Amino acid sequence: MPETQTTIAPHSLKPVVTRQYPGAADIDAAIEASFRVQKVWRKVPLEDRIGIGRRFMTEFEAQKDRIAQELSVQMGRPIRYTAGEVRGTLERAEYMLSIAEECLGDVDLTASDKPGFHRYIKREPLGVVLVVAPWNYPYLVMINVVLPALLAGNTVLLKPSPQTPLTAELLASTLLAAGLPTQALQVLHLTPGLVTHASAHPLVNFISFTGSVLGGKAVERAAVMSNEQNVGVKGVALELGGKDPAYVREDADLGYAVEQLVDGAMFNSGQSCCAIERIYVHQTLYDRFVEQFVALCSKYVLGDPLDPSTTLGPVVSVASASRIRAQVAAAVKQGARQLVPQEPFVIAKEGSAYVAPMVLVDVNHEMDVMMTETFGPVVGIQSVSSDAEALKLMNDSPYGLTASIWTSLPASQAVFNNFVEELETGTVYANRCDYLDPALAWTGVKDSGRGVSLSRFGFDQLTRAKSVNMKIATN
DSSP states (O other), X not given: OOOEEEEEOTTTOOEEEEEEOOOHHHHHHHHHHXXXXXXXXXXXXXXXXXHHHHHHHHHHHHXXXXXXXXXXXXXXXXXXXXXXXXXXXXXXXXXXXHTHHHHHSOEEOGGGOOTTXXXXXXEEEOSEEEEEOOSSSHHHHHHHHHHHHHHXXXXXXXXXXXXXXXXXXXXXXXXXXXXXXXXXXXXXXXXXXXXXXXXXXTTOXXXXXXXXXXXXXXXXXXXXXXXXXXXXXXXXXXXXXXXXEEEEOTTSOHHHHHHHHHHHHHGGGGOSTTOEEEXXXXXXXXXXXXXXXXXXXXXXXXXXXXXXXXXXXXOSOHHHHHHHHHHHHHHHHTTXXXXXXXXXXXXXXXXXXXXXXXXXESOOTTSGXXXXXXXXXXXXXXXXXXXXXXXXXXXXXXXXXXXXXXXXXXXXHHHHHHHHHHOOSSEEEESOOSXXXXXXXXXXXXXXXXXXXXXXXXXXXXXXEEEEEEEOOOO
């Protein structure tokens, strides 16, 4: 019997959809078809590719109600918020389309040419791109790479999470309806072993992986194995998560910081690679900050994500909920205190995927909850006495995705600039968090990964430069 995957709805624990895994020969055939189509697709004029991207936006927006419903069922985000993923996807698509001509056109060096010479640089597609997407923000992550890859003249193999298989299928159907050639984008439902097989295939030129550190390292090993077999050197981009910190300085707007940081920690049940998972507060504000933070967290309505009144849904699975509770229990055993009253959140019980919001104090960096990604509605808050202490603690992490500073600008601009220089992260925010601006490069350091999506740099990793140097014949 062929092996299958079944998506279980986290709120009801009932099956949603089942998909059959392909065999290795089927994957090879899909990759070979992608390779053949890419030779044609790359010659389609850029303006026509952009036109398909524009029509895709119309097709995608027309499906917004279906997208919101299916997304809530598959991964548990409250339906009152899932429409936001449609808006975010369209915002990112619009930006990447708006800069495509500038980023993908030839770089003309005529102005600096020497007499008798003409030089320019072409941007060429890589070929076949494998995109491994996550379940927590599937459309947002997919559009970051899929659309720029197609605009650049690549073809794409899209592997969605087994938790959100319908998202990739809908993305593909709307792009095909917009005029994308058949097989320029193919959806593949794959086991981890089959991902390794596809990653090592000699006709796959680039891999974009978003997920766990463990999964990313497996993909990287497969790519290295392929490279060692003398079938070419392929690129790998890895986005592997974070343990993102915030620092609330003594000059911060307290009420604003509390409101924004609660949302940054709890939105999507904390299941975001750039969610706020640890907060350092200057000792002069610490007690008031904690009091207000706990009070606001206590107002969440935990429940069925399809109920419009729900503001906090389940985490992705019972296994994830159990892991989160175990991490919190270990911290409490080490001396941490959990401050949000749990009694009102009766639905959050063992055996369910529901986890109540949790705020931990009396925490330190000997606790796993302050060092390892939680990916749940949990945040640790620690008092600090100075900017220097906050900076040291913020950098004391195996991850480096984003960090945020909450302070009075422009009065403290010099202080903020120092944090920008010293923080070991891909993005530094002032007075905001948990947000991707499509004009800015999305990247991480340390165990948060490597590579870039969004911004003009997102096109760079999906193309290769070809230099043209002509000496003009003279008589």
